[in-house]
Amino acid sequence: MLRHVLKSQQFDRALLLELFRETKVFAEKLESSHGKEELRRICPHRLLFTIFYEPSTRTRASFESAAHYLGMNCFSTENARVSSSAFKDEPLENSIENLCGYRPDVIVLRYHEEGGAERARAISTVPIINAGDGPGQHPTQSLLDIYSMWKDLHGEVDGITALIGGDLRNGRVARSDVYLLSKFKGIRFKFVSPNELRMKDDVLAHLREHDVPYSETENLEEVLPEADVVYWTRIQRERMTEEELARFAPLKDRFVLGERHLPLMKKNAIILHPQPIAGEIEPRVKLDPRARWKSQSANGLPSRMVLLTWVMNRFPHFH
Amino acid sequence: MLRHVLKSQQFDRALLLELFRETKVFAEKLESSHGKEELRRICPHRLLFTIFYEPSTRTRASFESAAHYLGMNCFSTENARVSSSAFKDEPLENSIENLCGYRPDVIVLRYHEEGGAERARAISTVPIINAGDGPGQHPTQSLLDIYSMWKDLHGEVDGITALIGGDLRNGRVARSDVYLLSKFKGIRFKFVSPNELRMKDDVLAHLREHDVPYSETENLEEVLPEADVVYWTRIQRERMTEEELARFAPLKDRFVLGERHLPLMKKNAIILHPQPIAGEIEPRVKLDPRARWKSQSANGLPSRMVLLTWVMNRFPHFH
Amino acid sequence: MLRHVLKSQQFDRALLLELFRETKVFAEKLESSHGKEELRRICPHRLLFTIFYEPSTRTRASFESAAHYLGMNCFSTENARVSSSAFKDEPLENSIENLCGYRPDVIVLRYHEEGGAERARAISTVPIINAGDGPGQHPTQSLLDIYSMWKDLHGEVDGITALIGGDLRNGRVARSDVYLLSKFKGIRFKFVSPNELRMKDDVLAHLREHDVPYSETENLEEVLPEADVVYWTRIQRERMTEEELARFAPLKDRFVLGERHLPLMKKNAIILHPQPIAGEIEPRVKLDPRARWKSQSANGLPSRMVLLTWVMNRFPHFH
Numbered sequence: 001m002l003r004h005v006l007k008s009q010q011f012d013r014a015l016l017l018e019l020f021r022e023t024k025v026f027a028e029k030l031e032s033s034h035g036k037e038e039l040r041r042i043c044p045h046r047l048l049f050t051i052f053y054e055p056s057t058r059t060r061a062s063f064e065s066a067a068h069y070l071g072m073n074c075f076s077t078e079n080a081r082v083s084s085s086a087f088k089d090e091p092l093e094n095s096i097e098n099l100c101g102y103r104p105d106v107i108v109l110r111y112h113e114e115g116g117a118e119r120a121r122a123i124s125t126v127p128i129i130n131a132g133d134g135p136g137q138h139p140t141q142s143l144l145d146i147y148s149m150w151k152d153l154h155g156e157v158d159g160i161t162a163l164i165g166g167d168l169r170n171g172r173v174a175r176s177d178v179y180l181l182s183k184f185k186g187i188r189f190k191f192v193s194p195n196e197l198r199m200k201d202d203v204l205a206h207l208r209e210h211d212v213p214y215s216e217t218e219n220l221e222e223v224l225p226e227a228d229v230v231y232w233t234r235i236q237r238e239r240m241t242e243e244e245l246a247r248f249a250p251l252k253d254r255f256v257l258g259e260r261h262l263p264l265m266k267k268n269a270i271i272l273h274p275q276p277i278a279g280e281i282e283p284r285v286k287l288d289p290r291a292r293w294k295s296q297s298a299n300g301l302p303s304r305m306v307l308l309t310w311v312m313n314r315f316p317h318f319h
Numbered sequence: 320m321l322r323h324v325l326k327s328q329q330f331d332r333a334l335l336l337e338l339f340r341e342t343k344v345f346a347e348k349l350e351s352s353h354g355k356e357e358l359r360r361i362c363p364h365r366l367l368f369t370i371f372y373e374p375s376t377r378t379r380a381s382f383e384s385a386a387h388y389l390g391m392n393c394f395s396t397e398n399a400r401v402s403s404s405a406f407k408d409e410p411l412e413n414s415i416e417n418l419c420g421y422r423p424d425v426i427v428l429r430y431h432e433e434g435g436a437e438r439a440r441a442i443s444t445v446p447i448i449n450a451g452d453g454p455g456q457h458p459t460q461s462l463l464d465i466y467s468m469w470k471d472l473h474g475e476v477d478g479i480t481a482l483i484g485g486d487l488r489n490g491r492v493a494r495s496d497v498y499l500l501s502k503f504k505g506i507r508f509k510f511v512s513p514n515e516l517r518m519k520d521d522v523l524a525h526l527r528e529h530d531v532p533y534s535e536t537e538n539l540e541e542v543l544p545e546a547d548v549v550y551w552t553r554i555q556r557e558r559m560t561e562e563e564l565a566r567f568a569p570l571k572d573r574f575v576l577g578e579r580h581l582p583l584m585k586k587n588a589i590i591l592h593p594q595p596i597a598g599e600i601e602p603r604v605k606l607d608p609r610a611r612w613k614s615q616s617a618n619g620l621p622s623r624m625v626l627l628t629w630v631m632n633r634f635p636h637f638h
Numbered sequence: 639m640l641r642h643v644l645k646s647q648q649f650d651r652a653l654l655l656e657l658f659r660e661t662k663v664f665a666e667k668l669e670s671s672h673g674k675e676e677l678r679r680i681c682p683h684r685l686l687f688t689i690f691y692e693p694s695t696r697t698r699a700s701f702e703s704a705a706h707y708l709g710m711n712c713f714s715t716e717n718a719r720v721s722s723s724a725f726k727d728e729p730l731e732n733s734i735e736n737l738c739g740y741r742p743d744v745i746v747l748r749y750h751e752e753g754g755a756e757r758a759r760a761i762s763t764v765p766i767i768n769a770g771d772g773p774g775q776h777p778t779q780s781l782l783d784i785y786s787m788w789k790d791l792h793g794e795v796d797g798i799t800a801l802i803g804g805d806l807r808n809g810r811v812a813r814s815d816v817y818l819l820s821k822f823k824g825i826r827f828k829f830v831s832p833n834e835l836r837m838k839d840d841v842l843a844h845l846r847e848h849d850v851p852y853s854e855t856e857n858l859e860e861v862l863p864e865a866d867v868v869y870w871t872r873i874q875r876e877r878m879t880e881e882e883l884a885r886f887a888p889l890k891d892r893f894v895l896g897e898r899h900l901p902l903m904k905k906n907a908i909i910l911h912p913q914p915i916a917g918e919i920e921p922r923v924k925l926d927p928r929a930r931w932k933s934q935s936a937n938g939l940p941s942r943m944v945l946l947t948w949v950m951n952r953f954p955h956f957h
Binding site: 045047049073075077078079080082083084085086087088089090094095097098099101102103104 | 349355359371374375376377379380381383384387388393395397398594595596597613614616617619620
C-alpha cells in the first residue's frame with residue numbers, strides 16, 4: 001500500500017515491477033479512444049492540487065494531464081512563493097494543513113528546500129506526492145526514468161551497467177535514480193563526473209553496504225563502451241566555487257555528450273536525460289536511435305497516472 | 320437576493336442565520352459520497368473566474384475547491400498584476416468588462432486597493448465576490464469567521480463577548496468581522512491592541528450608533544476572562560512608523576497569545592485566527608481544544624459553496 | 639484544412655467568410671441553454687494547454703472559456719518565463735516537444751519573440767495556435783477584429799475604407815489586420831500615425847503588389863470622414879528613441895481619438911480597438927454607439943471556439 005510518494009527508498013523491486021507493468025498497460029490504453037474511456041472512469045470527481053514553489057514544465061504539466069486522463073479535476077499554483085501566503089512567510093505546514101481542509105484527494109508538491117515533502121506529509125490528511133524538494137529527491141522522475149529503462153531494455157533491468165554522468169553532487173534526480181536502480185539485481189554503476197561534483201557519500205555508502213559495484217571517473221570514453229544505459233545530466237556550474245570552476249574550465253568539453261561518443265556505445269544501449277538540456281548534449285546526438293529522452297519524458301504521463309491511482313487506492317478493473 | 324458579495328454591511332442577522340444553516344447542511348453533504356453527488360448537481364457547466372492581484376493560499380484554493388464540489392468549472396489567474404494587462408496599466412474596469420464578455424457565471428476578485436470589488440461591480444454583468452480589496456474588506460472571510468463562531472458556540476452568537484485582538488487599525492478582516500458580528504443581539508466587544516493600532520473611528524462610530532458596548536485596552540489579561548470568542552490577528556509591523564515601533568518594542572510580547580493565557584480563558588471559549596500566523600500565537604496553544612483556526616479555515620469550503628450558489632440563484636433542492 | 643494557426647496570411651477570403659458564418663452560429667448558440675448544450679458536445683474530453691510567456695488578460699481567458707464552452711478541459715501556465723523551465727534557459731522547442739508528450743489536443747502559445755509559434759509548430763505533434771509572438775503576429779486577434787467588422791457592417795467587408803491608426807510600426811495586431819483585410823475586395827486603407835511609427839515596408843509592399851490602395855498621414859481629421867472602420871491603437875512610446883519622442887511630443891494629442899472627432903465620422907462607421915486602452919481614446923467616446931470594442935472583445939469567445947474546433951477537426955453537426 002502506497003499512501004505518500006516521498007523518496008525512492010520507499011520502493012522495492014517487486015513494487016517497481018508491478019508499477020512498470022501497470023504503467024505499460026496505462027500507456028497502451030492511452031492509444032485508443034476505448035482505452036481512454038476506461039481510464040477516465042478510474043477517478044471521476046476526484047480533485048488534485050499541485051503546488052509548485054519552484055519552476056516546472058514537465059512535472060506539473062504531466063500531473064495535470066494525468067489528472068485529466070483519469071477523469072479527475074486539478075487546480076495548480078504555478079508560483080507559490082510569490083502568489084501564496086509563502087509570500088507572507090507562512091510555514092509550509094500551515095499552508096498544507098489548510099489546503100487539506102478544502103478536500104483535495106491528492107497534493108503534488110514541489111518545494112525549494114530538502115525535506116519539504118516529508119514536512120508536508122507529517123501534517124497532511126491526504127496523500128502527498130513529492131515533485132522535487134530542493135536538492136533532496138524527485139522520486140516520480142526516478143520512477144519514470146527506471147520505467148523508461150525497463151521498457152526500452154525489454155523488461156531487463158537486472159544485470160545492467162548504468163553510466164550516470166554529469167553533476168552527481170547536486171543532481172537530485174541522479175541521486176534518486178541510483179537508490180532506485182540499486183533495488184535490481186546485479187546492477188553495476190559507472191559514475192562519470194568532474195572530481196568536484198562526485199556522487200555524495202551517502203549514496204556511495206548505500207551501494208557499498210548492499211554490495212553494488214561502482215566506479216568513479218572523469219573520463220567518459222573509458223567507461224562508455226560498457227554501458228547499457230547512459231544517464232546524462234547538466235553540470236550545475238552555478239553551484240561550484242571559483243576554485244572548482246577554474247580547475248573545471250579546461251575539462252568542460254569532456255562533459256558534453258557528442259557525436260564522437262556514439263561509435264563507442266553499445267548498439268542496444270539507450271541514452272536518457274531528465275531535461276532541461278542546456279548544451280551538455282550535442283544537438284545531433286538526438287538523431288541517434290539510442291537517444292530516448294523524448295519518450296522518457298512522455299512516459300511521465302502513464303507513470304504519474306498509475307501513482308495517482310495507487311495513492312488514492314483507485315485500482316482500475318482492467319487487469 | 321444576493322447578487323454581489325462586496326462588504327459585510329450587506330448582511331443582516333436573518334440572512335446570516337440562513338447562510339449559516341445552509342453552510343452546515345453543505346458541510347454535512349461533503350461528508351458522504353451520496354451528499355457529494357447531490358452537491359455536484361447544483362451548478363453543472365457553470366464557470367468561475369478567480370482573479371487575484373495579491374497573494375492568496377486559502378481564499379483562492381477554497382473557491383476553486385468550492386467550484387469543483389458544486390460541479391462547476393474554474394479558471395484562475397494567480398498573479399494578475401504580473402500576468403495580465405494590469406502589467407500594461409489597464410484599468411481594473413476594462414479587464415472586468417472584457418472578462419464578462421467571456422461568459423463566466425461568477426468572478427471572484429482579490430484586488431490590491433480598497434474599493435476594487437465595488438469598481439468591478441459597477442461594470443460587471445455577472446456577480447462579483449470580493450475576495451479582499453487591499454485594506455478594505457474581506458467579507459467571505461468574515462462570513463466563515465462568524466459561521467465558525469455560530470457552529471462552535473452551538474448556534475448561540477447573540478449575547479457573546481468577542482475579544483478582537485492584534486492589529487485592529489490595518490486588519491481588514493478584524494474590521495469586517497466587527498461589522499458582521501454587530502448584527503447580532505447583545506454583543507459586547509473587547510478590543511485589544513497597541514494604542515497605535517486601535518480600531519479606526521468608522522467602526523467605533525458604527526458601534527456607538529447602534530448601542531453596541533465596547534472597550535479598548537492594551538492589556539489582554541484584563542479582558543480575556545470575559546471572552547467567549549478570542550479572535551487574534553497579526554501585528555502588521557511593516558505598517559507602523561519608526562516612532563510607533565520604538566514605543567511598541569517593549570510591549571510586543573503582550574501581543575503574543577501564549578500558554579500562560581490559557582488558564583485565564585473560559586472553558587467554553589474558542590480561539591480563532593484568519594491566518595497566516597507569523598509568531599503571534601505560541602505553537603503549543605494549538606494543542607488546546609479551544610484553538611479552532613484549523614476547522615475555521617476548513618469552514619471556508621462549505622461557506623463559499625453556499626455563497627456561489629446564492630449569487631448564481633442556484634438554490635439546491637435538498638432543503 | 640486548418641491545422642495550425644500561425645499568421646494571418648494563412649487565410650483567404652473564402653475561408654474567412656466560412657469562419658465568420660460559423661462564428662456567428664456559435665455566438666447564437668451561446669445565447670441559449672439548448673445551444674450551450676449542443677456546443678458542449680463538440681469536444682468532450684479534449685485537452686487544451688495554454689502557455690503564456692507574456693502577460694495576457696483577454697486572449698488567455700477567452701481561450702480558457704472557449705475550451706469550457708466546447709466541453710474541453712484546459713490547463714494554463716500564466717507566466718511561463720518564470721514558472722517553467724524557460725527559467726533554466728530551456729529552448730522553446732524542447733518545452734513544446736515534451737508538452738506534446740502529455741497528449742494535449744491543442745496548444746495555445748504566446749511567446750515573447752517573433753517566430754515563436756512557427757518554432758513550436760516545427761516540433762509539435764499537435765496543433766499550435768499563435769496567441770502572439772512578440773512583435774510578430776497575433777492572428778486570432780485579427781480574426782476576431784475582422785469578424786467584428788463583418789458582423790457590425792452586416793456582412794459587407796468588400797469595398798470598405800479602413801482607417802488604421804496609432805503605432806503602426808510596432809503594433810503586431812495592426813499589421814496582422816492589414817494582411818487579413820487585404821484579402822477582401824476593393825479595400826482602401828488610410829494609415830494614420832506619427833511619421834516615426836509608420837507601417838513597415840513589408841506590409842506596404844504587400845499592398846502595392848496586390849494593388850490595394852492606401853494612403854499615409856499624420857492628420858486624422860483629413861481621412862476620418864471617409865472611414866467605414868476606425869481601428870485605433872496605442873502609441874508605444876517606450877519603443878521610440880529620444881529624438882523621435884522629442885519630435886512627437888507636440889503632436890501627441892493628435893493621436894488621441896476624442897469627442898471632437900465624432901461629428902467627422904460616417905454615421906454607420908464603427909470604432910474598434912484591440913485593448914488595453916491607455917489614454918489614446920477619450921472616455922466619453924465609448925458612449926457613442928459607433929464604439930464597438932466591448933463587443934469586439936467578446937467576439938473573441940465564439941471566434942476562438944470555432945478555431946479550436948477547426949484545428950482539431952471537430953466540426954459540429956449543427957450546420
